[in-house]
Amino acid sequence: MDSSRLTSLKPNALPRSRRGCFWGESVRGSWKNSNRFGTQGLTAPSNEKGFKHLKAGASVVRSVLTSDFDTEITKFQPPELETPKADPNKVASIILGGGAGTRLFPLTSRRAKPAVPIGGCYRLIDIPMSNCINSGIRKIxxxxxxxxxxLNRHLSRTYNFDKGVHFADGFVEVLAATQTPGEAGNRWFQGTADAVRQFIWVFEDAKTKNVENIVILSGDHLYRMDYMDFVQKHIDTNADITVSCVPMDDSRASDYGLVKIDSTGRIVHFAEKPKGKDLRAMQVDTTILGLSKQDAARLPYIASMGVYVFKTEVLLKLLRWTYPSCNDFGSEIIPSAVMEHNVQAYLFRDYWEDIGTIKSFFDSNLALTEQPPNFEFYDPKTPFFTSPRFLPPTKVEKCRIVDAIISHGCFLQECSVEHSIVGVRSRLDYGVELKDTMMMGADYYQTESEIAAALAEGKVPVGVGRNTKIMNCIIDKNARIGKDVVIKNSDGVQEADRPEEGFYIRSGITVILKNATIKDGTII
Structure with missing residues (x-):
């Protein structure tokens, strides 16, 4: 007799109603969840002696071993139990535009946090938007x-799925704070959760009827992440909520929500920005995350990234019924949900930075110029997108450039640029020295004749004038810095407000305001 191979379920893997059956009886059928068990191991020919084929119902086929079958040649293989694969078409993302951005002031004096330029030619909103697109998530x-x-202008120019390339039923919807009928509709967003709550009716719209999971994202983080890996972990653990987390050191732990987890990865305690004794109580042995003993000693906390996945029905229930007065995810919704729901932690193992302060913004930008950088925008498989500007290549004339990023459309003439970023359409004149500086660039060009006319009238053109020395500085867009200017903060001032003179100092970093004019010979 030819050998036959039969895949079977172990008795304890069968539904309770089937456990009394012979192991080889049900190898294919329509009972609930049968699609999770493989049947490809059944390879007996239809006319093999010992097999009788029975039809039970319209679509159920069973193979039954008769008593004269030689059981010694039967091989039983345990099934592979697989959870469903995450489908990006059933996932939507919500990117939070943030509040007033006071910690990033003055960069946020005329723009939202996600609209702040970064890396020479991008904006912060490009990070979560590109991560969504690269992850296959098209409902944003x-x-x-x-x-x-x-921010709205940038989004409409860059991520208009209705023009050019089409992404099936994908869309990018900007939901601006607005007033609606009723008491709750007469106020602005009170927090991250309240912002989502005020648009809860949108997430029940026909466009999102098939959405099973919703990813909540922040618009002021720098990282590269495949959100579908995140969602897959959420599905694998059958979580109601999953929180993306990173190991954190002592110096910054109090700035974040901290979690404690059990051996299964379930969050058992969540504390938002704890201080003092409460902070020390959140220390854990992070070797459970796979860290070495040395790294675990240096990173004794598990911090929330402020990036979450919710089951859609759970999110709507929490916001509408369970916690209708809670306004923030990090400080209210998540800590409360931990007690009643399956809230899981997802360990993110790559670079991540919260761009929440002037110092973190400055340091993260300059870190892009280092070799090798901890993070870079250059990756052909997962590119970062931004508004197309159609600018010419940068023109460089007898310059010294060391560890720098020079964006497109710039004019550099016999200048020195070291450990700095030079943004789009920037102009650096003869003798300029730029060191440890983030220059955002300009929104427009001035022609040679316009520059000459401005200089003839004693005015300062857009860009940096001759023989100017700048160090440890952020230069916002369209700034006009004259010739023979020195910006070094030699006195080491940590905080200063000089808006009438065109600058602020935050954490020892000089910030030149957007559209500011710094006159010839100024020393800061």
């Missing part, structure tokens, strides 16, 4: 409230 909502004009 952006919630905005403060200074949203430039």
């Amino acid at each position: 909502f952006i919630l905005t409230q403060f200074n949203s004009f430039s």
